[in-house]
Amino acid sequence: MSDDSAVRPRPEAAVALRPASGGRVEGGFWGARQRVNREVTIPLGEERIRESGAFTNLELAGRGAGGEHQGKVFADSDVYKWLEAVAWERGRASGSPAPTAISDESLASSYGEAVKLVAGAQRTDGYLHTHTQLTGRERYSDLASSHELYCAGHLMQAAVAGSRATGDRSLLDVATRFADHLVKDLPADALDGHPEIETALAELYRETGTRPYLDLAARMVAGRGRELLPLKGHHGPGIRQDRVPVREATTVEGHAVRAMYLAAGAADVAVETADEGLLTALDRQWHDMVATKTYLTGGLGANWYGEAFGGHHELTPETAYCETCAAIGSVQWSWRMLLATGEPAYADLMERTLYNAVLPGVSLGGDRFFYVNALRVRAGANPDDRRAPARGRQDWYGTACCPPNVMRLLSSLDHYVATQNQDGIQLHLYAGGTVRAGEVVLEIETDYPWNGHVDIVVRETPGRPWALSARIPSWSDPSLAPAAPGSYHRIHRTWHPGDRITLDLGVRPRLTVAVPRLDVARGQVAVERGPLVYCLEQADHPGVVVDDLCVASPDLRDGPPLTGLPPDVVPIIARGRAHVHRQTDDGFPYRTATTPRAPDHTGTADLTFIPYYTWANRGVGPMTIWTPMH
Amino acid sequence: MSDDSAVRPRPEAAVALRPASGGRVEGGFWGARQRVNREVTIPLGEERIRESGAFTNLELAGRGAGGEHQGKVFADSDVYKWLEAVAWERGRASGSPAPTAISDESLASSYGEAVKLVAGAQRTDGYLHTHTQLTGRERYSDLASSHELYCAGHLMQAAVAGSRATGDRSLLDVATRFADHLVKDLPADALDGHPEIETALAELYRETGTRPYLDLAARMVAGRGRELLPLKGHHGPGIRQDRVPVREATTVEGHAVRAMYLAAGAADVAVETADEGLLTALDRQWHDMVATKTYLTGGLGANWYGEAFGGHHELTPETAYCETCAAIGSVQWSWRMLLATGEPAYADLMERTLYNAVLPGVSLGGDRFFYVNALRVRAGANPDDRRAPARGRQDWYGTACCPPNVMRLLSSLDHYVATQNQDGIQLHLYAGGTVRAGEVVLEIETDYPWNGHVDIVVRETPGRPWALSARIPSWSDPSLAPAAPGSYHRIHRTWHPGDRITLDLGVRPRLTVAVPRLDVARGQVAVERGPLVYCLEQADHPGVVVDDLCVASPDLRDGPPLTGLPPDVVPIIARGRAHVHRQTDDGFPYRTATTPRAPDHTGTADLTFIPYYTWANRGVGPMTIWTPMH
Structure with a gap:
């Protein structure tokens, strides 16, 4: 049986479940998303990555004659993640009964050209990182920030995808040369500021059977939490997953994407080395994350500052960071924990996250992207950040980690079913x-x-x-x-x-409330239906500001299709009303009261909730997932 | 009559009120705070600034033989703000009937030595910025980040203080040489990424009568909002007060300290040039800030990311940035608006801000400082930032803007009465x-x-x-x-x-609620008494987590003094109870409910509220200003 799974534990791995990945998603909800991903997002990604200079960086590094590096230090990883998506897509395409607008041949050609650039940029000893090569910085001299191993990790994942999906080993040769170099020459105790290589090395081991790759991954997982990495700005060591050893941690902290990638890699190491203690620690962290640091959407990361987890129950809707990449990392971690344990809670979070934290990251048309996924955008939201949700999805980002990450996940979604x-x-x-x-x-x-x-x-x-x-x-x-x-x-x-x-499965609209410690949801409800979290969007409520809307009754019903959204999207209708924003409310917003006074309301009218992942596809305006209930 | 006021409009300025600053604060609440400031904080500041290398920077720049600059690009400003505090203190000391532990002579000597260093570091043409001088960077080549003019502004304010408080013109000579150089040689359209020089130039004009200083300030105020400054990181131009011209802005945005300093400078320019349009614009922004962007404490800045204002009604308690410097800037702006208009609302905000947003920035002992002033710290708060309120007040900061800013404000508080x-x-x-x-x-x-x-x-x-x-x-x-x-x-x-x-004035405990749009306060109350905002602190509530406490009755009463707080501090007692945090609450914190269900509570018991400015003086633990009322 062919096994092209994105995550493929070795036969001897300590897992409860193994991926059944020979099948494929076709048609229906996810089939439509995958089609858009293949026909719109991936080709657009190639174009944007070309515009960003990331291909040129590889070309220049290949010539070895120097030249100015363009974009961020991790620009190479955009190419690799896109390559991974193309690789999985090629695997899916080869079995497709219905040819799509993007031919298998054009994908193969794009893939081949990019792999040629990558291979050409690799140094003879296996090293590859265009920013380091073009700037002449000493290798591994600034691992806290350089993202050298982070990029290496994405290269390895793309290479594994290429090999598994189509048997094309061209990129795998590049990756193993790099990995062999790392095994041999990477300074002892070296850690990347941004985890990612751990899970990649583990998967490369799974693909090649080369045990030293796994050993290196295990060494890196064990090496974190000893404050070996230099501090950054005002942040403590937690931001780089370097405050507490993985084995001792009781919660997730710091940069959410880094936390998820590290946890995924640690889970890989745990099952391949049958390390029960490590798995138990990860299980504890996962449950703490779910209980205290996970948004209703499955989104992760409450703080813009450091793109980081907040404290326990710090889950403010409008300042939610919920980076699309963190959601993807969460799916990766949960999947590994599901394989390890067979516990359904992991699959529950995966599904929630896919629909409500990954999918919002890309527009329905597949051509615009959210980096940050807020659960509320107010009237008068601050748009002064190029990642601000109030600005809507953007064509691309200077830090373009999220779009190609969505691409590779959607292209490999078949493996997670x-x-x-x-x-x-x-x-x-x-x-x-x-x-x-x-x-x-x-x-x-x-x-x-x-x-x-x-x-x-x-x-x-x-x-x-x-x-x-x-x-x-x-x-x-x-x-x-x-x-x-x-x-x-x-x-x-x-x-x-x-x-x-x-x-x-009993899909019908329901109201959701939160525990008291989750104070930002106090007195509020959310609307859900099946795996989908819903929201109120300004587009459906002319004449009143979403900020002022309240749910007035627990009765919810499915509504008719909405203009501007795909016809299969089911809106939900509830009776509601609006706070009356009074003239006096424009003064100091705090007033003395012996007992709290209920605010004035309008009469009731229908509110229209739409699936959160569809918001900001009909213009951008105020939106909320949590709504007061009065 | 002597007029040593920190803000002294020219006789021809368009103001409704003029400072009556010949008097002094003695004894009582603020007298005690000033005494601590003089006897503990200012001497400690000198020591910390010395340790930071900021004096050495001046010394090295004075020698002109190069040397490594220590600390941040704006390290000079720590010296200047401290010098300003010493200058005001010398003025206050000279009339003091009761000599304090820190003699007038020792202050004069510290002052003189520091001024000598500053004067020695100044270039012959008047320029002075040790970071630029020691690194050899071209002057004014990176004004968006270099803080050259920001430092110049603090130098000017210190110089004006020296001149007004004691007639000592030694630093004023340095400042005017610098200002003359700027008038002559600063590139047209030059703006500093961090406003501050605008209000300083206006005050230097007031002190010297040299009109070109005011003209330069006016030019800089008018020049902002045209996107002339390069962008920084992911931020748009708003972060540096460069998105909308001051005259057109309807709200405050971006970095809160920068916003306040710019607004103060714009107010100075408006009254000195009788520019009614500019004053009207500032008045509009101030009222929008009060209605939608001001915490109950008077604190400003909802976002750690960019140390910035959030959107309208984005006032999350636990992630409040509320930088101590922003509160000080707010007092400065409000005072100028009060002088311009005579409207009591400005004085109301000043008082609220002084007690509840400036004062928390320093410990009761005067030796530890908050940079960030959260309105809530949870159990399980994230401590992974050296400015995190959950870590408590710190001895000092790498970016040490706040401590000397508190010093200079307390030393000049007499002028704002x-x-x-x-x-x-x-x-x-x-x-x-x-x-x-x-x-x-x-x-x-x-x-x-x-x-x-x-x-x-x-x-x-x-x-x-x-x-x-x-x-x-x-x-x-x-x-x-x-x-x-x-x-x-x-x-x-x-x-x-x-x-x-x-x-x-009717000082008695009261409950405060917020307008509906301020959703983070929904279903919650705050306790206030006179100008003081109160909070619940863990230290007074053993056996239960502050996060779970609720107010159960609107009846409030004054309580007896608390061990560990000064005996004059009046606590407030209320009946309360606690949410019961159930075992099941440790799972996914969201649950389906047809109608929201009230959480389980304990029986009632007394809650003890303390003035917010006194929190974290008996250890650091969970704390909240807003408390649910059930």
């Missing part, structure tokens, strides 16, 4: 298409997430019995769901081709 | 001591802010009638106050020595 083990097959995400695992082929038919009905049809099966386990999301309506929400519905039997299982 | 005009005398702040204005001498006797009774005794008066106007703070209890809160109580008559007026 299902797993297998001796018990049988586990379905974690619901997407139309095919699931292949060993001798089993399943076909999934569903309009999920708009509809909670999922048909699972057995197309091929061995004669012996096995268990189909289908995740029942924790938000499922217990009165409809076939098993307890937050568990797997397990059906063990002998299957026959043509067998059909129909699940009802 | 009262004003005069043709109508008579206006009292804006209540502090024990003497007020002198023309032929009038008043003595103020009060235990304010602990007690609302203020005795005003006429000591000297001309025979003709004049009006005494005493500000009735907007928070005053209308049933006690002698005039409408937020106005001046005006008594016009012929006065005689010995006349005594007794005011009752």
Whole structure:
């Protein structure tokens, strides 16, 4: 059986589940997103990366005659992440029955040209980092900031993708030369300020079987938290994941993307070395993150300052950083924890994060991107930052980490749908298409997430019995769901081709509230439906400012399609009203009161909630996920 | 009459009020703070500044033989702000009947030595900026970041203070040489990334009568908002006050300290050039700031990222930046607007800001400092920043702008108490001591802010009638106050020595709520008493986490003195209870609910509120200004 999975534990790894990645997503919600990704986002990415000078950097480094480096120190990684997306896309394309507007040939040609540039830029000893090469800075002399190993990591991930998806080993040769160099020549104790290489080295080990790659990854994971990296600006060592050893940490902290990448790499090391202590530490951190540092959307990182996690329960909606990359890193970590443990909570967060923290990062058209994903944008929001959500999605960013990260995740989404083990097959995400695992082929038919009905049809099966386990999301309506929400519905039997299982996951609109310590949600509700978090957007509420809207009744109902959004998008209608913003409210906004006085309201009217991932596709204005309920 | 005021409009300036600054604060609340400032903070400042290398920088620059610059590009300004404090202190000391532990002589000697270093470092053409001189960077080649003119501004303010307080013109000579150089040689359109020189040049003009200084200030105020400064990091031009011309702006934005300093300078220019349009624009911005961007404490700046104002109503308690310097800048701007207009709202904000946003910046002992003043610190707050409030006040900072800024404000606080005009005398702040204005001498006797009774005794008066106007703070209890809160109580008559007026300003504990748009305060109350904002601190609530406390009753009462706080500090007691943090709250913190469910509570118990400025003086732990009321 072919296994092109983005994450592929070795046979001896201590995992509960193994990826079932021979299948593919086709049609439906995610199929449409993948099509846009292939036809719009990836070609546009190539163009933007070209404009940014990142290809030129490789070309100049290849000539070895010097030249001015363009863009950020990590510009190479934009190329690598885009290459990874193209690699997965080539793998998907090769089996595609319906040719898309972007031909397999054009993808292969783009890929080949870029790989040639990358290979050409590599030094004879295996080293590669165009910023270091072009500026003449000494290698590894500023690892806290240079992103040399961060870029190396993305190169390795792209190379593994190329090898797994199409058998094209051209980039893998570059990556292994680099990795061999690192194993041999990297100074002892060297750590990159931005983790990423740990998970990449582990995967390169998985692909090649070269154990020293894993050992180096393990050394780097173990080396963090000893304050070896120099401090940066006003930040303490936590910002670079260097305050507390991974094995001792009880929570996640610092730069959210770095935290997620490091945790993913640590999880890889833990399962490949059967390090239960490390896995337990990661499990503890993950649960603390979920309980105290995760936005309703699954978004991570409360602080713009340092692009970092805040303290416990510091989850302010409008200043949420929730970098798209952090959400992608969260999916990567959760997937690894799911493989390691088989616990459904990991899949729950993955799904929440995919729909509500990754997907908002790209426009419905696939051509504009959010770096920061706020849960609220106010009237009078401050637009004075090129990443400010109030400015809407942008064409591209000077720091362009997020767009190609979305590309590579969407191109490899097929790998995150299902797993297998001796018990049988586990379905974690619901997407139309095919699931292949060993001798089993399943076909999934569903309009999920708009509809909670999922048909699972057995197309091929061995004669012996096995268990189909289908995740029942924790938000499922217990009165409809076939098993307890937050568990797997397990059906063990002998299957026959043509067998059909129909699940009802209980997708219907619901109100969500938060624990008291989450004070920013006090007195407020959110609207959700299935895996989707909803929001109120200004576009649907002319004549009143979203900031003033309140939910007046717990009754929610599905609404008709909205102009300007795809016709399958289901809005939700609730009765609401608005605070009256009085003239006197334009003075000092605090007033003496013996007892708090309820504010004046308008009469009730319908409020229209839309899926959060669709916001800012009809212009940009005030938006909120949390709404007061009066 | 001597007029040593920190802000001294020219006789022809378009102002409604003029400072009455011949008097002094003695005893009482502010007298005690000034004593600590003189005896602890200023000597400690000299030591810390010496340790930082800032004096050495001046010495090296004076030798002209090069040498390594220590500290930040703006290190010179630490010396200048400290010098300004010493200058004011020398002026206050000279009239002091009770010699303090720090003798006038030692202050004079410190002052003289530092001025000698400064004068020695100055280039023959008047230029002075040790970082530029020692690094050899071209002058004015990086004004967006170099802080050359920012430092020049603080030099000028220190020089004006020296001249006014003691007649010592040694530093004034340095400042005018520099200013003459700038008038002559500064490139046209040159702007500093950090405003400050505008208000300094205006004051230097006031002190010297040299009109080109004012013209240069006016040119710089008019030059902003045209995107002339290069962009910085991810920030737009707003961060450096360069997005919208001052005359057109409707709100304050960007870096809060820069915004305040620029506004103060613009107000100086407006009154000295009788520019009504500019003053109107400033008035509009000030009112928008008060209505939408000011914390209950008077603190400014919601965002760590860029140390900046947030959008409208973006006033999150725990991530409040509220830099101590921004509060000081706010006092400076409000005072100038008060002089220009005579409107009591400006004095109201000044008082609120002094007690609750400036004063928390320094410990009760005068030896530790907050840079950032959060309104809430949670259990599990993130300490990974050297400015994080959760770490408590620090001895000093690498960027040490705040401590010497507090020093100079406290040393010149006497100047902000009262004003005069043709109508008579206006009292804006209540502090024990003497007020002198023309032929009038008043003595103020009060235990304010602990007690609302203020005795005003006429000591000297001309025979003709004049009006005494005493500000009735907007928070005053209308049933006690002698005039409408937020106005001046005006008594016009012929006065005689010995006349005594007794005011009752209605100081008693009260609950405060916020407008609905200020969603972070939704369902919550704050406790205030007179001009003081109170908070709950962990130290007074063993066995329960402050994060979980709620106010249960609107009844508040004064409590007995607390161990570890000065005996005059009046705590406030309220009935409260605590949310019960349940085991299940340690999972995903969001749950489905048809209708929001009230959380479980403990039984009631007393809560102890303390003045916010006294927090973190008995260890550091969770603290909050806003508390839910259930």
